[in-house]
Amino acid sequence: MYFSSLFAMTLVGLAQAIDVQVVSVGKSATNSTGLKFWPETVTAKVGSMVQFQFWVGNHTVTQSNFDDPCVPISNINSSIEGIYSGYQPVEASASKNMIPTYTITIKDEKPLWIFCSQATHCQGGMSMVINENTSANASRSLANYKTLAESATGSNLVPGETSGDGSSSGDGSSSGDGSSSGDGSSSGGSGDSTSGSDTAISTPGSTPTAGSPAATDTTIVGGAARFSSPTTLLLVIAAGFLLL
Known part of the structure; x- marks a missing residue:
């Protein structure tokens, strides 16, 4: 006994x-919609998870470095696979009362720059950062990343391609381990893509903090x-x- x-x-x-933190993609807890991640900045400990929940549209979770926003990190450095969810069309899952989800595990505390590679969503401001570190370099902020993104070229870019084909489809089966290293100046942080699957629909949670939602x-x-x-x-x- x-x-x-x-x-x-x-x-x-x-x-x-x-420790799982949730990022809502395309729709907030107050039902605001737009080309945005909610929240746009997340602080995550090593070993914790960040789950992206796709609520509307057809978006991606794609990793870049700071200096080349809106471009998959593997297109800049082929030795880095990077994080990539694939396109996540919500409508197909919504018919089953589900939503697509994509979960990553944080491997270190270096910045992870994330954007949506659908069309010109990134240039329109759809980007975020995990473990922003402006104390190490004040110029490498999400605000400055967004400014650089406004003038980025290319759309529908996927890892391994130099130009998009506009197919805008996928099931999120792609994965990457984000096994890059650096301080946010080039390569960025590291995260393992844990899963890409569907989750039962419920209202998006409130803006998460560390350790929430459970x-x-x-x-x-x-x-x-x-x-x-x-x-x-x-x-x-x-x-x-x-x-x-």
């Missing part, structure tokens, strides 16, 4: 330690199977051990 109780306490502790707030769907949130699953397992 002691072992079962200890095991259950350990599982609950692990579940509570999960990992219990969403139900992740992978393939044809529905998987409950990590915390719920762990508690079910723990309950089984308590009955031993």
